[in-house]
Amino acid sequence: MKRHPAVLLAVALLLFSFALISYRIIWLKYPILPAAPERVWHLSIDAHVKGGEKETRVMIGVPYTHRGQTVAEERIHSGTLNFNLLREGLNQIGVWSGTLASEGETIGYSSTIRVQPQRLFKTKPSTLEPYPPNIGDEEQALAKRLVGRWNSLPPENRLRRIAAAVRGIWGTPSPDNEDLQAWSVFHEKHGRLTAFLVLFRAAGLPARIVEGLQLAESITNSTFTWIDIWTGQEWESLQPERGEIYQKPAPLLPLTTNGLPAVRVINGELSEARWTLTHAIIDQWRMHFERIMRSDRFLDRWSLFRLPEEFQRTFRILILVPIGALMICVLRNMVGFPTFGIFMPVLMALAFRNTGLLYGLGIFAGVVLIGYVVRRWINRLRLLLVPRLSVILTLVIIFFTVFALIGNKVGLRELMAVGLLPFVILTMTIERFFVIVEEAGARQGLWTAAGSAAVATITYEIIQFEPLQLTFFVYPELLFAIAAVEILLGRYTGYRVSEFIRFRKLKVTR
Amino acid sequence: MIFKTPSWLHQFGLLGMNRRNAEYIMRFNPRSFFPLVDDKFMTKRLAEAYQIPTPLLYHVIEYHGDIAGLEEVVRDHPDFVVKPARGAGGSGIVLITDRQASNLVKPSGEVISWIDLTYHIFDILSGIYSLEGLEDRALIEAFIHPDPVFAAVTYYGVPDIRIVVYRGVPMMGMARLPTRASDGKANLHRGAIGVGINMKEGTTSTAVHRSTIVTHHPDTNCPLTGIQVPYWKEMLHMAARTSEMTGLGYLGVDMLIDKERGPLLLELNARPGLQIQVANQRGLRSRLELIDQAPSGIFISPEERVEWAVSAFAKSEA
Numbered sequence: 127m128k129r130h131p132a133v134l135l136a137v138a139l140l141l142f143s144f145a146l147i148s149y150r151i152i153w154l155k156y157p158i159l160p161a162a163p164e165r166v167w168h169l170s171i172d173a174h175v176k177g178g179e180k181e182t183r184v185m186i187g188v189p190y191t192h193r194g195q196t197v198a199e200e201r202i203h204s205g206t207l208n209f210n211l212l213r214e215g216l217n218q219i220g221v222w223s224g225t226l227a228s229e230g231e232t233i234g235y236s237s238t239i240r241v242q243p244q245r246l247f248k249t250k251p252s253t254l255e256p257y258p259p260n261i262g263d264e265e266q267a268l269a270k271r272l273v274g275r276w277n278s279l280p281p282e283n284r285l286r287r288i289a290a291a292v293r294g295i296w297g298t299p300s301p302d303n304e305d306l307q308a309w310s311v312f313h314e315k316h317g318r319l320t321a322f323l324v325l326f327r328a329a330g331l332p333a334r335i336v337e338g339l340q341l342a343e344s345i346t347n348s349t350f351t352w353i354d355i356w357t358g359q360e361w362e363s364l365q366p367e368r369g370e371i372y373q374k375p376a377p378l379l380p381l382t383t384n385g386l387p388a389v390r391v392i393n394g395e396l397s398e399a400r401w402t403l404t405h406a407i408i409d410q411w412r413m414h415f416e417r418i419m420r421s422d423r424f425l426d427r428w429s430l431f432r433l434p435e436e437f438q439r440t441f442r443i444l445i446l447v448p449i450g451a452l453m454i455c456v457l458r459n460m461v462g463f464p465t466f467g468i469f470m471p472v473l474m475a476l477a478f479r480n481t482g483l484l485y486g487l488g489i490f491a492g493v494v495l496i497g498y499v500v501r502r503w504i505n506r507l508r509l510l511l512v513p514r515l516s517v518i519l520t521l522v523i524i525f526f527t528v529f530a531l532i533g534n535k536v537g538l539r540e541l542m543a544v545g546l547l548p549f550v551i552l553t554m555t556i557e558r559f560f561v562i563v564e565e566a567g568a569r570q571g572l573w574t575a576a577g578s579a580a581v582a583t584i585t586y587e588i589i590q591f592e593p594l595q596l597t598f599f600v601y602p603e604l605l606f607a608i609a610a611v612e613i614l615l616g617r618y619t620g621y622r623v624s625e626f627i628r629f630r631k632l633k634v635t636r
Numbered sequence: 637m638i639f640k641t642p643s644w645l646h647q648f649g650l651l652g653m654n655r656r657n658a659e660y661i662m663r664f665n666p667r668s669f670f671p672l673v674d675d676k677f678m679t680k681r682l683a684e685a686y687q688i689p690t691p692l693l694y695h696v697i698e699y700h701g702d703i704a705g706l707e708e709v710v711r712d713h714p715d716f717v718v719k720p721a722r723g724a725g726g727s728g729i730v731l732i733t734d735r736q737a738s739n740l741v742k743p744s745g746e747v748i749s750w751i752d753l754t755y756h757i758f759d760i761l762s763g764i765y766s767l768e769g770l771e772d773r774a775l776i777e778a779f780i781h782p783d784p785v786f787a788a789v790t791y792y793g794v795p796d797i798r799i800v801v802y803r804g805v806p807m808m809g810m811a812r813l814p815t816r817a818s819d820g821k822a823n824l825h826r827g828a829i830g831v832g833i834n835m836k837e838g839t840t841s842t843a844v845h846r847s848t849i850v851t852h853h854p855d856t857n858c859p860l861t862g863i864q865v866p867y868w869k870e871m872l873h874m875a876a877r878t879s880e881m882t883g884l885g886y887l888g889v890d891m892l893i894d895k896e897r898g899p900l901l902l903e904l905n906a907r908p909g910l911q912i913q914v915a916n917q918r919g920l921r922s923r924l925e926l927i928d929q930a931p932s933g934i935f936i937s938p939e940e941r942v943e944w945a946v947s948a949f950a951k952s953e954a
Contacts, residue, residue, distance in 0.1 A: 459654055508755040511762045565727060566825050567817075619655035621646075626639040629650055631849050631914055 132617045139610035146425075146603040154423055157410035160600040161593030164410045167341065167379070170236035170402045175207075177226035177394035182207075185390040187337065187349075187382035189239055190218035191417075196240040198413045203234035217382045226394065238406065239379070240413050241341065254332050258320055268308050269328035272301055281331055281357040285364075286371065288325045292318065293369040318366050322353055332356040336363075337388040338380040345402045349381060349388040379403070411596055430599055438599075443476065443589060445598045448608045450475055450585040455615045457584065462624025463577040464570075466558045471578050473548040475585035480543035483586055487579055489544055490552070493525050494575065497556035498563070505560075519553040649922025650913060656886075657907075660924065664803065664885025665906050672882050673904035677721040677773055686881045688874055688901050691717075691892070692778035700761065703754055706776065715779035718757060720765040722772045726821040728765030730756055731779065731793070743792045743820055780900065783893040785866055788858040789813050789829075793820025797833070797871055797891045797899075800908050800920065804879030805930070805941045806872045807923045807949075809833040810915045811840060811865065816855045822890075824911050829853065831860050832916030836950035838868025844914045867899045872945070876938035878904060923949060 150156040175184050188211075191197045202209050207224040222233045257266055272291070276284045287297065292313075300306070313321045319335060326333040333355045339346065352372075353364045363376040372378065381388045389396060418426045430441055450472040457463040465471055478486035500521055504514060526544050533541025555578075563571035588594065598604050645652070651660075672678050683690045694716060695709040696702070710716050714735055720728040730753065734741035739749050757774045759765070766772040786795040793814035800807045810830045814820045817827030824830050829850065832841040843850050843860040852859055865871075875889040878901070888908025891899050913920055926948055934944040 462653070508752075508759065510758065511764045561727075565725065567827070570825075617658065619652070619658045621642050621650070621652040622654060625645065625650075625652050626641065628847065629645060629914060630639055631844065631847060632640065632645075632648055632650065632919075633917060 130617060132613050136610040136613040139606045139613070143603045143606040143610070147601050150425060150601065154418075154421075154425060155414070156600065157414060159597070160409065160411040160414075161596045162410050163407045164240065164413070166406050166408055166413065167239045167241065168236070168404045168406045169239055169339075169379070170234065171400070172203075172232065172234045172402070173399040174230055174232050174397045175222070175226060175391070175394050176230035176397065179225070180393045181223060182226050182394035183390075183392040184222040184233060184394065184396065185212075185219045185392075186222075186235065187386065187388040188218055188220045188235055189237065189379065189381065194242045196413050198238050198240075198416050200235070200237040203232065205231040205233065207231055207233065214386060215384055217384070217386055219382075230397075238408065238413065241379070254327065254330065255334075257327055258316075258323060261316075261320075261324055265312055265324070266328065268305060268312065269324045271305055272309060273325055273329040276329065282362070284329050285326075285331060285355050285357055285362060288322070288329060288331075289364055289369045289371055292322055292325070319351065319353070322364070322366055326353075326355055334383050335385040336378075336380045336383045337386070338378055338382070339401055339403060341377040341379045341403065343404055345400060347398070347400055349401065352378065354380075354383070409596065411600060430602055442595045442599050443479065445602060445605065446589040446595060447472060447476070448605055448612075449588055449594070449598075452608055452612055452615075453585050453588060454581060455612055457581050459615060459618060460620075460622060462622035462628075463581055464574040465578040465581050466555045466574060467551070470551050470555060471581035472585055473551050474578070474582035475589060477548055478582065478586045479590065481540045483583065485538075485540040486586075487583070489529065489541075490579070491575075493522060493552055494556055494559055496525065497521060497552070498559055501556055501560045515553060515557060518556050519549065522549045522552050522556070645919075649919030649925075651910060651920035651924065653910060655921065656910065660802070660886040661907055665887075666883070669883050670906055673884065673887070673906045674724075675721050676719065676723075676903050677775060679901075679904055680775075682881055683901050686877060688877060688881065689897060689899070690901050691780055691894075693775060694778065695776035696721075697757055697761065697774040697776070700758065703757055706757075707750065709776065713778065717777045717779055718753065718760070719775050719777065720760040720772050721775055722763075722766035722770065723760075724765070726823045726826065728756075728760055729821070731820065733779065780892045781895045783866055783895050785863065785893070786811065786813060788856055789853040789860055789863070791816045791818075791820070791853070791855040793818070794822065794892055796822045796902055797865065797893065798908065798912065799871065799875040799889045799891070800912060801875050801879055801887045801889055802924055802927050803885050804876050804935060804938065805927045805945050806835075806875045807927065807945070808912050808916050808918065808920060809835070809871075810912045811863075813853065813860075815845070815853070817846075824909065829860065830911055830915035831863075832912070832918075833865055833868070834953055836946050836953065838865045839863065840865065842915055842917050844911065847914070849914075867893060869942070871899045872942045873938055874899060874901060876941050880938070918952060922952070
């Protein structure tokens with residue numbers, strides 16, 4: 127096929143549009159389907175603090191955005207206290223500080239969290255930390271002796287052997303009785319967490335203590351502790367009390383790592399601390415909204431979301447008008463719908479947003495019909511074109527006024543919203559309707575009116591479709607793709623659906 | 637069958653609206669030439685220069701003041717036609733056939749006053765009937781007394797002949813016969829009958845009325861097929877010459893047959909309709925393709941183009 131310049135232009139526009147979208151998705155991490163529903167967690171932490179005369183500081187570990195976890199819509203309740211977010215190592219700590227009144231203060235934190243476990247468990251490995259400081263050389267040597275026989279095993283298996291050993295299952299051949307005795311003394315002295323950490327260190331497995339929550343719908347008044355172990359490819363989580371390894375993905379929400387407590391209070395006392403986790407389903411878009419608002423990337427700074435709220439609403443609709451135009455192209459040039467004027471149905475569809483579809487169509491039909499009767503009568507007056515159209519326009523405005531007054535009396539907002547119907551378009555429609563009825567008969571006139579109403583309805587349904595609104599608002603470059611399709615339609619020289627019927631009376635073949 | 641499939645229509649060689657617009661009108665009819673055909677006054681002037689006969693022009697009304705001379709001009713012509721120079725689809729045309737006291741009589745017998753006619757002309761001047769609502773001129777022309785050949789199949793009004801011409805080659809013709817429903821107008825969308833014309837013989841074939849095939853005129857009940865169109869060859873030549881005259885490659889040429897003067901060019905149409913295909917039961921697309929493959933020598937003169945067309949299209953009509 128010969129390449130037409132229009133086709134090349136359309137392809138270029140499509141490529142441009144998709145390149146921008148891909149850039150946003152791949153580099154700026156935009157959601158592919160902004161309007162798609164997504165399961166997220168809603169976390170809220172509430173507590174009551176009481177303090178003394180000195181300044182009180184409450185430090186609570188809170189989740190933050192990193193690979194595999196997105197945190198958005200963070201809300202803080204701090205009352206009379208100051209609030210700060212601090213980074214401490216791999217942790218993010220919310221710090222409430224200030225001098226408390228005698229009755230204390232209620233503090234709170236809430237956020238929406240999206241967890242993608244398959245990415246979470248692939249974070250970079252940490253290096254092997256030194257032994258805990260209170261472990262002597264002899265104890266280190268003991269630990270090394272105990273795990274030495276598993277050194278040839280792959281890390282996952284080493285982890286499982288150690289987990290079993292702490293539960294008392296050492297396997298065959300069991301270690302020297304002397305060592306086992308020494309180990310139980312060690313276990314007793316340092317506690318189970320340290321026992322695990324020392325064994326993992328001796329076996330060359332990076333491990334860290336994590337404090338957090340069970341990832342399940344729950345209300346608890348404390349966090350709990352587990353151990354994450356790096357097995358070369360990913361982190362595995364171990365429940366220390368039972369010595370059990372969690373199935374992947376582990377249903378855990380870490381709040382602080384590397385042994386930092388999830389809650390610390392200086393000069394005060396925390397009562398009624400409560401962590402609440404609930405499931406929620408939201409638009410994917412909401413997880414990204416705040417990040418984009420804060421981002422310095424060029425496309426983020428030039429996002430439509432940066433517009434003031436009241437103009438955003440206009441653009442949400444405006445940006446869909448080209449889709450309406452595209453629909454007109456399809457319905458007129460491929461299907462062959464007759465309509466009054468080219469873009470009249472699009473303007474009607476926009477007006478229907480205020481009146482609602484049924485009232486909109488009703489008012490439209492009513493005005494055109496009454497307008498037609500008046501126009502017929504006015505025809506006898508032989509008015510010149512411009513004054514005659516002005517009379518019809520005035521008539522349309524009179525109708526609107528009457529509708530609004532009636533709407534007010536009977537309490538129908540839809541009738542009062544009538545003022546936003548495109549009155550110029552209605553005026554021209556009355557004129558066109560009259561001319562078509564005069565020239566081609568009432569049937570053709572009604573047929574064209576029905577075609578216009580159908581196209582307006584289809585267009586209305588499209589621009590009212592919220593997911594589409596959001597998608598175009600997030601990716602305005604889709605307009606170039608729309609233009610490309612319109613260009614391609616401009617080169618459509620095939621038959622219209624209406625022609626299959628129009629030429630049904632053809633009989634002979636050549 | 638209630639409808640045809642696209643492949644059937646393609647096989648048939650039918651020309652669709654989209655293809656006509658994109659491949660023929662946009663390619664062969666430069667926009668700058670449109671005024672030549674959209675304005676009947678300009679068409680008339682041009683036709684005179686090319687010795688193509690048109691209906692006699694009595695008077696042109698361009699300003700409101702020009703109306704003063706109208707009664708004087710038509711004093712010796714009891715019948716005349718008022719038409720907007722830029723009117724489309726026959727709108728705004730008023731036929732006057734007679735006088736009754738100081739009033740005017742329309743073909744339907746309706747009587748109107750001079751004041752009524754003056755207001756109608758004001759409407760024309762203000763652009764009510766013009767294509768883009770532009771200010772317009774009113775033409776006062778001779779009433780055509782049509783050749784009686786179609787008298788039996790015309791309700792009232794004047795039948796005309798439409799020939800579609802591509803690159804100067806006449807492609808297809810049809811007679812357009814007014815009915816009661818079309819109010820004496822010869823436009824198919826107003827309810828006139830279209831009757832296909834055999835290219836070689838110049839005889840009428842299938843007739844279409846409002847998208848149904850008919851054999852007899854609905855008002856006069858006379859048969860529509862087999863009528864020998866007079867001056868057929870001459871009209872083919874006239875149609876062929878309009879391409880040199882206008883520079884447009886895809887044209888609908890509308891002609892009347894006057895009882896005394898023979899064929900007259902009425903108007904040209906840069907966007908001729910597609911219904912002619914139903915009236916002829918032939919597709920324009922296959923003929924367009926045939927013309928594009930014709931030896932380049934034929935495009936030199938109108939005579940050669942007509943000769944080529946008659947022999948080339950006669951095959952498909954045999």
